[in-house]
Amino acid sequence: MSAVVLSVLLLLLVPICLSLDPTTLNDDVLGLIVFKADLQDPEEKLLSWNEDDDTPCRWTGVKCDPKTNRVTELVLDGFGLSGKIGRGLLQLQSLRKVSLSNNNFTGTFHSGIARLGNLRTVDFSNCGLGGEIPDGFFKQCRTLMEVSFANNGFTGSIPESLELGACSTLASLNLSGNQLTGPIPKGLWSLNGLRDLDLSDNRLSGEIPDGMSKLFNIRSLRLKRNAFTGALPDDIGTCLLLKEIDLSGNSISGELPDSMQKLSMCGVLNLGGNSLIGDVPAWVGELGNLKTLDLSGNRFNSTIPDSIRKLKGLENLDLSGNSLTGKFPKWVFKLQALEKLNLSDNNLGGTLELPTSPTNLTIKVLHLSGNTFSGVIPLEIGNFRELRILNLSRNGFFGSIPASIGELKSLEGLDLGHNHLNGTIPSDFGGAISLKQLILEDNFLTGNIPSQIERCPALSSLILSKNKLSGPLLPNIANLTNLQTVDISENNFSGALPMSLSNLAHLVLFNISHNKFSGALPAGNFFNSIPISSLADNPSLCGSIVKVSCPAVLPKPIVLNPNTSSEVSSHENPSSLSSNLHHKKKIILSISAVIAIAAAALIALGVIAVTVLNIQVRSSAATNSAAALALSEGGYYSHSPATESNSGKLVMFSGDDPEFSTGTHAVLNKDCELGRGGFGAVYKTVLQDGRPVAIKKLTVSSLVKSQEDFEREVKKLGKLRHPNVITLEGYYWTPSLQLLIYEFVSGGSLNQHLHDRKSGRLLSWQERFNLILGIARSLTHLHELNIIHYNMKSSNVLIDGSGEAKVGDYGLAKLLPMLDRYVLSSKIQSALGYMAPEFGCRTVKITEKCDVYGFGVLVLEIVTGRRPVEYMEDDVVVLCDLVRGALEEGSVEECVDRRIGGDFPADEAVPVMKLGLICTSQVPSNRPDMAEVVNILELIRSPQDSQEDELP
CATH class of the missing domain: 3.80.10.10 (Ribonuclease Inhibitor)
Incomplete structure (x- = not known):
């Protein structure tokens, strides 16, 4: 079972109670087995820890003294462990180093750990620990040299026991990234062996105490992002070995003490984000080892001292956010x-x-x-x-x-x-x-946006508002596929907006207000819900968003100049017929004559236009009727052996005679249309035996390479049978028209049931879970046959009469071998939010993991009842980010669709949402296989069975 699956099984495991016989175990084996009994190990990193072993020296994460075979180091960093740090470690009397960083423990730890007489290093950073740091720990730390409790949830004040001098050997103390409060105890400065002190990112307050002269070994002092006030201690400059000082993000005031000019070894001096005043002292230029000088966000009001030019090794100079004067x-x-x-x-x-x-x-x-x-x-x-x-x-x-x-x-x-x-x-x-x-x-700025801008393919933000730019918006701006923010408001742009803008899948803002744009708005993706404020003051725009109907396309009116003379032929177009009445003579027309001639010309043009349209309609109807006739007769037809487009081939995989009871008019009839997708429209018709079928008319015929390739792929799909996959029953082929014949599914789409309050129905939790499991099983089956779906979204999942999921639109990319991933991104992955990030990178291989990503988004959509991307008036909500944030805040249960109410099992809903987030990992290799997903879902559905399976 993969590591991804095991990480999810953490949700299902329970602590294992062990019964140990201490007479059969040495102290180290006993201590570690007792320590393990308090842990959950979902990734089975501690599988080698066997209570029957005589020694733990070969166990994962354990090192021993080769002479005594006693444990000297326990390093379990990043093992994904949870539970508590128990008393078992007290048995390891020879332990010199214990490092448990980057795990998920709870509670605190036993203060007696410090009593271990050989202990030198303790690293409990980023472990999820909380509560107060045990005061007794620092009362007994006579041998400790390095202690890190960084990035936990410790509260309270810095333990007073640090002032007692018991930790005289302590060289490194890191308490950063907690919630410690109160002042720095002055006795902390008595730790004269201290080399590195980090109290950053807490809630410490008060003044930084004097007495720093005792820290004569200190190299690094980090107190950033607290709430310290008052002036810097005058004796800070006595710490001559200081190489790094970071006191940024506090409220320290006053001037820089002159003693600091003695810090000649200092390489980093960061005092940004305080309230320091006065001049930037000239002695700063004497700190010859400085690489970083950050005095930003203070109240310095002098000129920039020329002495800084002496700092030949300076890499970062930040004096921003002050009141400095003078020239550059x-x-x-x-x-x-x-x-x-x-x-x-x-x-x-x-x-x-x-x-x-x-x-x-x-x-x-x-x-x-x-x-x-x-x-x-x-x-x-x-x-x-x-x-x-x-x-x-x-x-x-x-x-x-x-x-x-x-x-x-x-x-x-x-x-x-x-x-x-x-x-x-x-x-x-x-x-x-x-x-x-x-x-x-x-x-x-004036002029247009240069077309060469398309040579900047990484461009994500284009802000050109409040200028005097003009001209049309060129279509090649749509080639900048990474665009997220476009603001060209308050200019003089004009003309129609390129329809290809709707292909910008990452767009979150497109502000064209206060220009002179005209014509129809692009449709699809972001433009379906663009804020009306982003379109304001473009009175000639039309479309549903601005609630202005776009006019029908009509032929341009003829404009006749009454002073024009010309010779015309009786063979010229109808608009010249009135001139022929004068038999090529030069004429001067009155205004009334011009009006009459113009009216006659317009009538003639109208007659011609209607005639042309009738011819086109008849031609189109003939093609569709021919296709319908073939379907109704169940075989081949040929109207003209000289015209290949008039001959077609119909194949039904079952061998049945596909006669349609509704007649030929029902096939490809607009009234029978069920919907449209990235590949084409779908129609419903009924066979003569009363069985309904769905007909998909492909609208990307130009991308089909050949009949042979098409038929080979279709026949492969026709053999596919699975209860959660829509069955392909046959196909129809001509070089200009391809139809796919599917079983008809009566229950409507999942998208309809989740988001259409009128025609959909409320799905219970049980129904939603079954749908998720059915979709997962369908993708597993497809992947076993090396078929990538490419287009996972709720509109491609139908629900049959028994409530089972039926996945459609699968395998169609293989029918169109000329499609590349960018065509797929716009043509197939038209629903923003489902597309895996690897579609945007040519160097990354597209695999089944892109289906896993779309499935993960679909899982979150089913559980929450929300769309993958929702556009508010001034915000964009991405569903994955919303659920992930709620999970981090401990409120993920609130994401479950409110229409279900409280009628759902949290022990199923929460793991399912976590599984959805794992499936939407940005890195494809971190996503599970669909077979693993099915396994996980089955374990979530039956947690009792899964626990029994995992017990030894």
Whole structure:
């Protein structure tokens, strides 16, 4: 059984009670078996732990002293264990290291662990522990050197026992990522052996106490994201060995103590997000080992000291969010190691001066927004070949956008918004092939969006609002398949919107308000529920969303110039017939004559148009009638041996005579249409024996390679029989028309029952579970036959008269060998939210795991009664994210469809939703096989049986 299945079985297992005879076990075996008895091990990582062994030295996660055979190390990191950390560990008297990080324990741990006389390292980080840290633990820690309780749920204050000096050997203490409160006990500074102290991400408060001079061995001090107040201790500079100081995200005030200039070994100084005031001291430039200097988000109001230019190894300089003044320090580009420069949100001014020739520039992030810089953006910006983020927004830059930005092939984010830029958007932008975010809003840009923008395939955000851009929106913008946010509002764009925009599967915002667009809105995907505010002030738009009917397409009216002279032939079009009455003579027409002639011409055009339409209708009817005739006669037909399109082939796999009691008019008749999908429309008709069938007319005939390939795949599908799969009973073939004949399922689609309050019916929990299990069994059968469905969604699942799921639309991709994954994404995976992420990457192989992903979304849809993606007025709700968030918050039961009420078993509903989330893993290999899914569902349905099977 795979690891994925076993991880789900954690929901079903119960603790195993062991009866041990201590006379037969040595202390280490006894201790570890007792320790294991308090645990749940869903992944069976501790399977090798056998109470019958004389020694545990070969057990997984256990190391022993080769001389004494006593356990010295117990390392079970990331084993997926749950339960509690019990007393069994107290038996391991030779234990030097115990590491249980990244598991799912509950409660706290026994303080007596610290009494183990040889213990040096304790790592209980990220274990799910809670409550108060046992005070007695630090009273007995005379040998401990490293202790980590990071990222748990510990509450209360830092244990007072740390002040007693019992932990004199402690070199590393990590209590970060908990919910500890209160001040730092001053006695903590008495741990003069301490090298690393991390109290970050708690709720500690008060002032940082003086007395840090006792920490003469301290190398790393991390107190970030707490609620410390007051000034920094004056003696912080006496900790001469400090290499890292991170006190960011507090409310520390006052000026930087001068003693800090003694910290010459410091490589990281992060004091961002506090309330420090005064000047940025010049002595900062004397800290010669600095690689990171972050003083952002404070109240410094000086100029940037020139002494910083001495920091040749500086990699990250962040002085943003202060009140710094002066000009841009052009010397920063001489810092050869500098990768990130953030001076945003200050009062810096002047022009931006850049190196005039290419140098060894390593800057990857240049963030200067929210200042008062002016002048033009220099062409030399193209020299920054490593640049990934460029943000010059909210300044006073003017002039045109330099085309050299297109030379930045590593650029991922460009924000030039809220300036005074003019001119056009350079076509050279297409050279920035890594661009993901382009923001040019609130400028004075003109012209159109350059077509070369399609060369930026990673682009996900395009913000061009509040400019003077014009022209049509070119269809090639739909080639940017990763687009999520588009805002081109408040411009002068005009013309019709490309219908291909509906293929943008990831779109969450498309704001075209306050432009001059006209014509019909795209249909499908995001555009079915686009907010009306995103379309405002485009009075010529039409469609159901804006509640304006689109006019029928009519021939353009003829406009005659009364002053035009011409010679016409009696063989020219009908609009010239009135001119022929004058036998090629030059004439001058009165206004009344023009009106009369125009009316006659329009009538003539109308007669011609009606005639052409009648011919087309008759031709189409002839084709459909021919197909219907073949179906009614049950064999071949041929109207003209010279025209291949008029001959067809009908095959029924059962060998029956498929005569239709309703006559030929019922086949492909609009009145008998059941629905439409990515491959075509489906119609209902009845055989002469009274048996109804469904006829699918494929609308992608141009993608069918050949009759031979088509028939080979159809016959393979025709042999498929399963109670949860709709049976293919036959087919009809011509080069221009292909029909598939299926059994008729009377109960309607799952989508209808879940989301259509009028025609659907409320499904009970029992019915929903049965449907999930039936769908899983159908996919298992398909995958056993190497058939990938590709198109799992609720509209492709029908419900028969007995309430069983019947899956349709399977295997159709194999009928169309010319389809690639991008055609599949738009043609087949038309329902946003079901499509596995690997469809968006050409280098990832499409396997059965894409069906598993769609099944997982379908499971969540069935349990919650919600659509995979729902568009609110100002938000987009993705079902997978909604359920996953509820699970993390412990409120996942609230996601169950409210229409069921409280009438559902939580011990089934919750595991089923967890299974759905596992199936929608972003990594295909992390998803289970469908056979494993069926096994899991059967275990969830019968948990008692599964527990009995797992007991030894």
